[in-house]
Amino acid sequence: MKLAQKPRIILGTCVLFVLACCSPAAIKTQIDDPVEPVNRVVHKVNRGLDKVVVRPVSKVYGVVPQFARSGISNFASNLRIPGIIVNDVIQVSFLDAASNSARFIVNTTVGIGGLFDPASRIGLSERSTDFGETLHIWGVNEGAYVELPVFGPSTVRDAAGRIVDFATNPLNVLILPKPDPKLMTTVTTLKLLDQRGRFSELIDSIYYESEDSYSQAKSLYLQRRRNFLRTNESEEYFDPYIDVYGSN
């Protein structure tokens, strides 16, 4: 058993090394939505779920004092960091790995297990990443747009990334199941409720006031996601003056 593991690790390292040499996938500008009818059905379900459960529950959760909600959200964010560091390392971005590690240590100790976020105050804001981004860096294309049940807008690549992230966060796999296997899910859910409450007007305006909430949710997700993945190249924006007045 032990002997068989070694070549596997070596092979794994080689694969990672080769992948690290790939160039990132090009960032698409158009929207690829071949399963729109299915997505629309899921969207309807998600919207219903928000209306009947998430939105009202977030209102109730809003009764909990702000400091307590923030504490729980911070705690949940802190639990995600080890998973982020894993991605930093396989992306060979050691600066981010170091910064996020420092953040995790500071918030876990000084921030009392992650309830507080003193790290942000000393310039160690979270440098977020995920396995979806890792795949992007390895040259995997975004793939089709999909709306996931409960989790909402995503793409084929990022949905795959989510699954891998869940399975590779060391806390999720090794440590948390011992005190309580549901801890991660519970605090993450509370964090999402906190965010739903915090941005309630914005989210309401997209879900319930926009003309076609499906298209807008899709467009907003893709714009934001692509912007997040766009590291060096800056975007050229649509110029309304050329549209209206013609070119210079």
Next chain:
Amino acid sequence: MVPIKCSYKAFFAIIFTTFTLFAVASTPSSALEPSEAELFIGRIVAEVNEIISANEEEEIALQKLESVFERYADINIMALTTLGVARRAASSEDLDIYKGAFKIYFLDKYAKRFRELKDGNIEVVSARKVKSYVEVRSIITMMDWAPFDVIWLISDRSGPAKIFNIVMDGISLLAFERTEIGVMLENRGGNIKVLSEALRNTNYSKK
């Protein structure tokens, strides 16, 4: 022969002058420098910061934000471009009605969006020229939230320098509204008057 020579000279002089004038006139009037735009946004951001951090009554804060956008945003061009191709076929009367309705809708909606940045603080970081406009990058920090980018696009092609788009965390306001208005118009059979009426009656513009 002499007079002809003279007229040649005159001819070239006229050609030369015309070209010079033409060149001067057609140089993009955007003498808008990145540094200038940065100062411009700096002033606006200072106003916005003051409003979103002050503990004022909701109504007053919203009114103040509306006034900021009314002064500094090129709402006219936003209105026209959100109509897309329908603009070209529209009568000037319809366009005027639409522009009025869009303005109310826009001001009310985006005052609310900015009001949600409560306790946030925006800081201008850099400015650069892109084609005929200037992009000013700023970062907003809010309590318990990772800082994110707010990008302001400024142009002086309509006269004085004005904001024509705001891109928050990668999300373009103009792209959002182009989609939104496009779908609204389509759902109303392409009728701009009906669209304008609907805009005046959205949740955002209940005046």
